[in-house]
Amino acid sequence: MKIKCIAVDDEPLALSLLTKFIKQTSFLDLIGEFSNGIEALGFVNQNEVQLIFMDIQMPDLSGMELARILDGKKNSDKTRIIFCTAYHQFAIEGYKVEALDYLLKPYSYEDFLAAATKAYQYFEKVKQNSEIQPRKESEAQPEYIFLKVEYQLVKVMLKDITHVEAYKDYVKVHLKSKPNPLLSLTSMKNMEELLPSDKYMRVHRSHIIALDHIDSIAKNTVIIGNHQISVGDNYKEPFLEFLSRWIS
Secondary structure (H helix, E strand, O other): OOEEEEEEOOOHHHHHHHHHHHHOOOOEEEEEEEOOHHHHHHHHHHOOOOEEEEOOOOOOOOHHHHHHHHHHOOOOOOOEEEEEEOOHHHHHHHHHOOOOEEEEOOOOHHHHHHHHHHHHHHHHHHHHHHHHHHHHHHOOOOOEEEEEEOOEEEEEEHHHEEEEEEEOOEEEEEEOOOOOOEEEOOOHHHHHHHOOOOOEEEEEOOEEEEHHHOOEEEOOEEEEOOEEEEOOHHHHHHHHHHHHHHHO
16 A cells, blocks of 8 residues: 655755655655645645645645634545654644654654554555445345245345244244235245345244244243244254343
C-alpha cells in the first residue's frame, strides 16, 4: 500500500528536505509540494490526498488554519496531517485538530520515518476496517425465506416461524401470525440448512424449534404456545448445552 501525500512548507530548504525524505520512503507517494497553505488547500479540494506533511507558521494561511478547514469539511478520516515545525508550543493545538504526529525541526530521517510509519499503520487499519465491513454486511443473515407451498413460492419472515414439524413428504411450518401451519414440499434436512443455526435448533428427527419462541421447558419437553415438543435422545446433548446457557 502506498499513501498519497503532499508536502507544504514556505521555507525552500525545509520543503526540499521534506520532499527528499518522502521520496526515499517506499510506502509514500509524493503527489504534490507547495510553499503556501492556499495552494495546498486548492490541490486537496481537487485531488485525493491521504496525508499532508505541513509546516504550521506560513503566510496567508497557516498550517493550523488549513487543518481546521479540513476538519470542518469532515474529511479528516480521509486526509490526515503530520505537522513539521520549529515551535513546540503548537503541539497541544496540533493534537486538537487530530494531527497524526508532530515533527519538531530540525528532525532526522529517523524521526521522519517513525512519524510516517505511524501514518502507514493508521491507513492500514482504515483499509482493513473498510474491507471487513462489506463482508459483515454480505454475511448478514436473511430476514426471510421462500417456501414452496402448493404451486407457488411463499415469502416467510424468519421471526414469524415458531417451529417446523415433519409430515410425511412435507413439513409443517408453524407461524406465530397464523393459526394454521404452512404445508411445504421440502425436507427437514433442507429446512435445517435454510434456518440460521444460532436461532433454530433441531431437537427431534421430526421437529426444529425457534429458540426465541420457547415459552418454557419441562424435563425433556419444550413448550411453544400450545405445542409440547419432545427432545429426542440423539439431540439431547446440544440441547442441554443450549439449556445451560439459557439458565445462566
